[in-house]
Amino acid sequence: MVSLWGLTGIWLSIHAPDKFDKIIVANTAAKIxxxxxxxxxxxxxxxxxxxxxxxxxxxxxxxxxxxxxxxxxxxxxxxxxxxxxxxxxxxxxxxxxxADLRDELKNTKTPIIVITGEKDPVTTVADGQFIVDNAPNARLVTLNASHISNIEQADKFTKAIKDFLTKA
Known part of the structure; x- marks a missing residue:
């Protein structure tokens, strides 16, 4: 889930964790x-x-x-x-x-991958790192891209997701 929808993904990890094994968010923040x-x-x-x-x-x-x-x-x-x-x-x-989930990140219950773009002026790498620092079981992947990293770095974005989904 990218940008706004990434924020939604974080919310789902907190409020509906039984519905998901893993959550993928990209170019997002706990407060955008x-x-x-x-x-x-x-x-x-x-x-x-x-x-x-x-x-x-x-x-x-x-x-x-x-x-x-x-x-x-x-x-x-x-x-x-x-x-x-x-x-x-x-x-x-x-x-x-x-929308502000900063204080709720500690309540996430599913593994989360946070994909960021190092050139993203909207949701920065620091925003992604904040999620990782405050959400248990979250990890960060940074791509050489801006805000729509799934298009700008499609192959690397897809690889990061495949790696996340196939590892226990």
Whole structure:
């Protein structure tokens, strides 16, 4: 589960551990950003739609090298965001504004792999390390990528997951 959905994965490890043997989270944090910024983004998206967010997202999602070498992938993902549901996106922003699992990490009950991107300006390696330092049975994998590491470093991302799932 990437980004917001990684936060959801951590919550599931705390509140529904009997449903999962292992949890995979990537490019996430126990607290992503701050309340003011997320509420501001929600308001902006409601007023202006998703196009302005889609126009600036690639610089947060991908490293400069990936943007230069894979312009079609970057464009397709930006276009997909722009066509998304602004109400759904704004509601996710509102959820992120209040979501904070930092004090609950100690209650995770499933093994967790935390995949981070060393160039991620959104959810940093330090955010991933915080999860690992505070959640029992969590381990960190850092990739040479930005926020959407599963696309930017797809092979290494997949290998990290396969290794995690196949080891006891």
């Amino acid at each position: 950003g701050n309340q003011h910024a997320w509420q501001g983004r929600a308001t902006s998206v409601q007023a202006n739609g998703l196009q302005p967010t889609a126009d600036t997202a690639p610089s947060r999602w991908f490293s400069n090298g990936f943007i230069q070498n894979h312009p079609n992938i970057v464009k397709n993902l930006g276009d997909s965001l722009a066509k998304g549901d602004k109400d759904g996106y704004a509601n996710c922003c509102q959820a992120l504004a209040i």
